[in-house]
Amino acid sequence: xxxxxxxxxxxxxxxxxKKRGSIPKCGDCGLKxxxxxxxxxxxxxRLTKSQRTxxxxxxxxxxxxxxxxxxxxxxxxxxxxxxxxxxxxxxxxAKKEAYTEETPS
Numbered sequence: 608x609x610x611x612x613x614x615x616x617x618x619x620x621x622x623x624x625k626k627r628g629s630i631p632k633c634g635d636c637g638l639k640x641x642x643x644x645x646x647x648x649x650x651x652x653r654l655t656k657s658q659r660t661x662x663x664x665x666x667x668x669x670x671x672x673x674x675x676x677x678x679x680x681x682x683x684x685x686x687x688x689x690x691x692x693x694x695x696x697x698x699x700x701a702k703k704e705a706y707t708e709e710t711p712s
Contacts, residue, residue, distance in 0.1 A: 633670035643667055 608624045628646035644658045660667035665674045
């Protein structure tokens with residue numbers, strides 16, 4: 608693509624216009640990510656890290672809401688594992704207690 612540009616000397620020159628970079632989107636919900644410079648892939652590689660990401664877990668890849676959901680889901684999964692472990696320990700203790708009561712020493 609190209610466009611005409613008038614120079615300070617009054618001449619018309621033809622400028623070649625590069626494609627615009629797309630705004631990065633969240634990988635989960637497709638929301639536009641704020642704070643990240645839209646650039647073409649080659650130009651994106653040459654940007655500084657602070658221009659390519661935001662200072663957060665999953666920064667530059669996921670939006671704030673999806674990041675929050677992922678962290679919350681991981682936390683709840685870990686909590687569920689702990690609850691299962693505690694219930695299993697209680698069950699084992701109850702079995703052991705029942706076994707010791709049945710068998711005379």
